[in-house]
Structures are given as structure tokens and as C-alpha cells.
Amino acid sequence: MTPTTTDAQPDERAERSGHTEPSVRTRGLTRIFGEGDAAVEALKGIDLEIASGELVVILGPSGSGKTTLCNIIGGIDRASDGTVEVAGEDISTEDPGRLSDFRRDHVGFIFQFFNLIPTLTARENVEVIIEMTGRGDKGRVPELLEAVGLGDRVDNFPAQLSGGQQQRVAVARALATDPELLFADEPTGALDLPTGQQILALLQDLNAQGRTVIIVTHNSSVAQIANRVLTLVDGRIESDETNTSPAAAADVTW
Amino acid sequence: MQARTHKTLRDLTRQKAQVIAVAVTIALGVMMYIATAGAYQNLSASYDATYDRLAFADLVASGGDAQAVAQAALDAGASEAISRTQVDPPLLIEDTKLLGRVISVPSGEHPSIDDVDVIDGDYLEDGVTDQVLLERHAAETFAIGPGDTLEVFAADGWATVTIAGVVDSPEYLWPARSRQDILGDPHAFAVVFAPEDAVAAWFAADPNQALALLPNGASDATRDQVSDAMEAAGASSVMTQEEQPSNATLSEDLQGFDQMSKAFPALFLIAAGVAAWVLLTRRILQEKPVIGTLMAAGARRGRVLRHYLGQGLWIGLIGSALGVVLGVLANSAITTAYTGFIGVPDTVIQNYPWMIVAGLSFGAVVGALGALGPSVTASRTAPAAAMRTQGTAKPPGAWSAFVARQTWLPTSGRMALRDLVRSKRRTFATMLGTVLALIMVLTSVGMLTSIMQAIDIQYEEINLEDATVVTQRDTVGADALAEVDGVAAVETTHLGQVTVVGQNGSYATALHGFEPDTRMHGFVGLDGSRVELPAEGILAGQALRDLLDVEAGDTVTLHTEAGDSDVTIAAFLDEPIGTAVYATNATAASALPDAGVDTFALAFDEGADRDGLRSTVTQIDGVVAYQDSRAIIATIDEYLGLFWVFIGVMIVLGTVLALAVMYVTMAVNVVERTGELATLRAAGAPLRRVAGAIATENMLATIVAIPVGLVLGVWSASAFLQTFNDDLFTLELRWAWWTLPAAALGVVLAALISQWPASRQIRKVDIATVVRERAA
């Protein structure tokens, strides 16, 4: 089962996947939680560039700062120091309202535990994002769900869907605002192997259509599907490797 | 033990604002209880202190040989009995003629029953005959005091006397000539206590009243025995202390406190219990993993149960302790203000330990009851299930499926509709807060609008005369009165006291005589239609139907000093204030004793100068009394001033109740939905849209509850009003057109205001942290 998305305008996508302009650029990015004795330095100076159209896996042991990095680049957390530029915008100095607009216009999130709204059907979970952000087209929601392989489940509630199906809804929801950057924090963490493979395939597919995809995981097997792997240890980038021949999601096991 | 108490208290400081909101609701309930129940006790005690000190008569007999009646009372078991003379002659005070009341007292020594308290000047010296004591209300109305003079219309003309002192009397704490005159023109009534010898000389009358005191703690049987003996000795009527006009009026007022001390605190305590329930249920849901871990580690169920019950108990105790302190303060403030307003000479302020214990335990019980359900749930959680963070989501029910089909609604609207049913407990609490607030506000406002409208009806449609003038027989004609500038119409009327005797009882009231086609009084039947004055027979206030167990067409006896006459009740009347009987002048004249006076009803021109008319008319020779019908409205307005304060306090408290409960439920809503909110915010939904969606949902529960609250509020107002209905008031629940919409709007506003902290709470949600917690 290899779903395809059909939401991209061909020429626009081509331009984005040009690998020319960096989509993400951080300089001296640090993040300190707490104060005084209790202070934890989660990120200790990250210099990073991610080009448009890359599929990057951020790999590292638990507590190494992956989620923190992903959240700061995605605009839901703030750096303590350093600059963060995403899609040409310096988001490290923006006020909360502007940051909210930034998320609406540029990014989509996929979480480990799906975070679907239990009182809304699959379709409504996607629609509500379009309604509340005012971005995207409600008419395209069935198409989006079709694309993630849920064409026959649009009117089901989360409680009536399996974990993998719920994560598909979450993917469709992340795509609702047509973001150029997709963040997936441990997207397979709550799923079994075959289901996890399917979700990874979906993400790979979305990347193939030109979106920049950033996957956070502690699972080194997942890294095989990326064309670039950043390894984070104790708040620092330990290695940054390019993978010229990424594996197909279906071939990855753990 | 110590450590556990510390932990419980520390736990309470989380969700501090919600805990405070619940505690404040409990505090208000307990405060209202202590304040109103305490005020009731203290006011009763204050009256009792005055009644005791001034030896307020237990029985007052009229008619017959008063000395013989007094002796009969003593023989039958009274501890004390005296006779005295009471006459209602015209008085002239500061150029105003009025129908006053003169009561004989011994000179040189105080009477042993129905004594007076001299508050200014001195008591009557032994042997004086040209000095009197003036009751405080008249002294205040006319602004006169010791050394000033007034005139008494005696058998041989006006007698001038000097005021020796101003006094309080237990019989006139509320100045009322009779049970029918409890709301009168203050310029039309004054009580004068005069030396026995002077009274005897002025009116050539023997004592006509016998007063009796019963031994302390006498039983009802003793009272009836003494009363029967007095009647047997020739008294035509015996009035008990409860029936005494001033006392009856004041204790009716006191009953209000007694009722309030039960109903309103209960509303708050119910609301607080439900808020505590919602709050603790939420907390236990949040702490499920911890509970599971504790239980896996071997903690006993009882321990978990006690822990959460303890939290409820503490919230209750803290709230009620605060309530007790506020209640004690409010109690003494209310008692002092009230005794000051009424003019009760003694003010007893006491705090009753049983009341404080009751207040504290109400709070504790409410807190514990609110915590009971959730605590039991907590103690029953299986450790393994408790540690699983993701609750097992229930599949959607019929409602969700129905809402899903309402595709015309925006998605966020559908979300709000489904959440109403998903969080039944929260929805219920929000609705309950709305309903209770409406009940409280409508009950108090309904009371006020009903009284205001009753007064309107009474003085716009029923009592159409502007003033009543009493003249010496054949001195001033209707024509002379009609010529006075500002007088539009004059009619001859009759007015006198009668006892209406029916099948099953008797009732003392006023008999009014009018011209058959009178324009001075509107007669409104029970069905609201106009009724004509019958050529024969009488019209009677509807309370008589039950009081005497009679129907229209039945014959009753009108008993007066002049004798008995049988009349037919032609119809009953719907009159909001008072219960009187009406007849034609001819019928009234034949039933009433000849008082040697003529009575006239006056109607004024639009915008006439009422004070000017009073002084012009009372200065006409032959006019002996004058009563302005509308002056009563001023008296009532003053009385209603207190009522407005009461309504204001109730509205404020009702609003606080609504705010507190809604705040708790809305805050809990935000806490329960943090994950969803953070997800929406992470996707770039603006704060105002997310807050708006939550607000819509919160407001929906309120709006759904409004019709329920209006219905129950109207019902409760009508039930509350019923408790005030008797022979003095026949109140029907009447609303001003704005009442119900305003109450609904007020609750909606309160709900909107409580959205504000909720949206602040949403603003503070740290998206990154919440998303991380979920993903942990």
C-alpha cells in the first residue's frame, strides 16, 4: 500500500525541491530549561542548515535534545540564545501571535501519540484545522484522507480507528494547511512494525513530492530512509551524514 | 498523620484558583446561613428582650367591664392583669389634624403591663393632668419633643397638653392602628399616653381594655383558659400577643429571615458541592498514574479514599471557617441595622455556638460529599489500569452520530455540541451553576416586582381616593371640601371597625361604605373583572373565604359595639394589600355605631400639591382627621429601600455563585482539553480562535440551562411568594417586562466574564511542554 498525495502544484513543488535555498538555518542555537542549580542545557549551540526538499532524520538517545530542537525549529518553543531562520523568516525574535501565523503558513506537526480530538471524526479532525487557521481548502479534505489511505474511514471517530489509522489522520491533518515543512516526532513510536513502515513510506512519499520532512527518532533503523542523518548527543550535533541511497520504508525493520 | 495533613494541604495549593473558587462558594453559603439564621435568632431575642423589659401584654381584651375582665384573668391563672382606657380621638399636632390614639397610664408610676420606655424627657409626674407621653414615631414624623404641645379632641372640645417625654412602646414598635393599617400615612396616626385621670375627664369613659400577663413559660392551654375566662367575664374580643398588629407585622418580617436562612445557603452549598465534585474528579483523573503507582506499591484502598476525601474536607473546612467569620460579622451588622431601622430599643447580638458548629459542619459535609464519588472511584482503580495514561476512548454514541450529520454547522460548532455530552459532569455543573444563580436572582427580584406591582394595582386601580377626611357631624359639607383648590371630587363614605363572624371563625377588619356608583374605589373580582357594589350585602377581600370558610352567597354577621347585623357576601375581591369588607353607605351606616362624624373621600386634580392640601383641609373648622392615601406609597418606598439592598445583595451573591461555579467548570474544561488545545495551537490556529471554540462550548451549556433556570426560578419565586400570602398580602407573582430577559442576560454576561480567566489559562498553555508530555 503506497499512497500518493496529489495536492501539489507541480511547478511550485519543483521550485521548492530545488535544494538551493536553505529551508532551515540555525546559528549558535541553545536552549536552557529552568534556572540556577536546576538549569538543564538541552541544546548547547546548534549550527544547522537544512535545504528545501530534504528528508532529514534527527537521531539520538533519549534526552539528547531532539524534541527540543524540532520544537524550536517548528516554532512551538523558543531558543534561549542564537538565531533560527525558517523559510526565510527569523523566528527567534517573533512574538507569539506572529509565531502562530508562522506555524500556520509553513509547518505541519505529527506527534508520537497522534493527539487527535476524540470528539471529531477523521474528516473533522482535518477540517477543524483548516477552519481555525483559515488556511487550506475544506473541499480537499476527502482527497487528503484518500491520499493517506483512509478514503473509506473519513467519518470514523478516533476510537473507531487503529493506531496506524489514527496516525494517518494525523498526517492528513498536518498536510491540511499545505506546509512546506513537516515535523514528525517519533511518528512510529506508538505503532507496531508494519504500521510504522507504512507511516514512514507515507512520509517518504510526501518528501518525494517536494516537502521538507524532518523525522525525530531514537530508532537508528528509521534513519535508513533519510537522505541525511543528524545525530544528536547531549545537546550537540555529533555527526551529520548524507545518505546517497536511502532505503525504502518497507525494507526497514526494527 | 502530621505528614499526611501537610501533603493534603500542599495538594490543595495546586489548581489554587479553582480550590479558592469552591471554598469561596462554600464560604458564601455558610456566611448566609450564619448571617440570616443568626439575625433571625438575634432579632427574635432583641424583640423578646424589649417585650420582657416592658412587660408586653400576652392578652388584650376589649369591651365589657374591664376591671371585671382583668380580675377574671387573674383568677384563671394570669400572673398580672390591669385595666386601662384606649380611645381614638382626633389630635392636632403642628397644624395637622389626625385620628390618633390615647391610652391611659398611671401618673407617677409606670404601668405594670405594656410599659413604655422614655427615650427623651421624663415620665408623667404624679398627679399631672395636662401632660402626655408621645410615641416615638409621631415625635419623629412631626419633629416634636418634650416641652412642645399638642391638642386632644375631648368631649368638650380641644384640650391642650404638653409633651413630658417621648417613649417607645412594645405595642407600637411598628406603628399600626390595627392589623388593616400596617402601612399607613405617618401623618395620620399618633399614639399618646395620658394620665388616667385626664383620660377619664376628657372622654367620660370607664376603662375599656383589660391586659393580662401569663406566668413565664405558660402553656397554650393556660393562655386559652385565661382568654376564655376573659370572654366569659364580658370581653367582646381577646387578642393574643401573636395577633397584636405591631408584633404580627414584625414577626412576619422575621419569618422571612428564617426562610432565607434555609433556602439561600442551601443553593450555595449545593453549587459548592457540585463544583468540588467536578474539581476533584478532574484531579483524580489526572493523578490516576500516581494512584496506580501508590497502589501497586501496596497502598491500601482506604488510604487512597481518605486522601481524596481529606482534600474535599479541607476545602470545606477552610471555606466554612471563612464563612463563619464573615457570617458572624454580617450577623451583627444585619441585626444592628435592622433593630436601628425598626427602632427596637434592645439589640441583642449573640453568636450561637450550635450555629457555628452547624456552619462548620455544613461546609465540611459539602466538601466531603463532593469528594466522595471521585474518592471512591480513585480507591477502586485497578493499579494496572491506573498507570496507563491513555484512557480507553469510548466509541461515539447516537448524539455524536447525529451531530456528525449536521454538516451545515462549522466543525468547531460540532465539536462544542459533542463535548456537551462527552463531559456530562462538567456540563451538568455549568448548567447547575446557571440554574441556581437564576433561581436566586429571580426569587428575590420576583418578590420585589410582585410587591411593586401589587402596590401599583392597589393604588392605581383599587384605592382611587387621594385622601380621606373625617369631620364632626354636619360641620363641613361635601360642597365645602369640593371648593378647596386642587380637589377634583368629593364623595361621602363610611369607615369603621367590624368583626366579621362566619361559619368557622371571625375576623376583625375595616368596613368601608361607598356611594353605589363610587369612583373612589375600584372593585376587582377574583376573575379580574369589575364588580359593582351590591345594593344589599357586602363585598369581601378574598382571604376571608378561607379564614371564615365561607363562599359567595353565604351570610355572615357584622359585629360592632352597636350590635350585630347579618349580611350576605355578594362577591369576593382580589385586592393585593389588606383584607377589608365593602358595602354601600346605607348598609355601612346601619352596621356601624354612630361615631358622630362624617367621612369623605377626596380625589385630587392631576399634580395637586399634596402637602398644601393636607394643611388647607385640616385647618377647616370641623375637620378632625385627614389621611393621605398616597403617603402610604412613600412609607412603602422607604420600606422597599431595605428591600432593594436585599435584592442587590442577592444579585451580587447570585452572580458570584454563577461566576464561581462556571469558573471552576471552565477551568477544568481547559485542563481536560490541554492536549487538544496545544495541538490546535501547534498547527497555527490563532489563540482567539481556540479560546473562542472553548468559550462557545462553555457558553452552550449555560445557554441550554437558561430556559431550565428561568422555569425553576419562576417556580421558586412563586413558591417563595406564597409563603408571604395571608390576610395582609395577596401577592401574585408578577414580573416587570424586563425581569426575565435581564436575568438571562445577566447570567450570560457572568458566563462570558468567567471566560476571561479561561482564555488567560489557554494563553498560558505551553505548547511545547504539553506536546512533550503527551509524547513522553
Ligand SMILES: Nc1ncnc2c1ncn2[C@@H]1O[C@H](COP(=O)(O)OP(=O)(O)O)[C@@H](O)[C@H]1O
Ligand atoms: N520543560 C522542560 N523543563 C526542564 N527540562 C526539560 C524540559 N523539556 C526537556 N527538558 C530536558 O531537556 C533535555 C532534552 O529533552 P528532549 O528534547 O525531550 O530530548 P529527546 O527528545 O531527545 O528525548 C532532557 O534532559 C530533558 O529532561
Ligand SMILES: [Mg+2]
Ligand atoms: Mg523526544
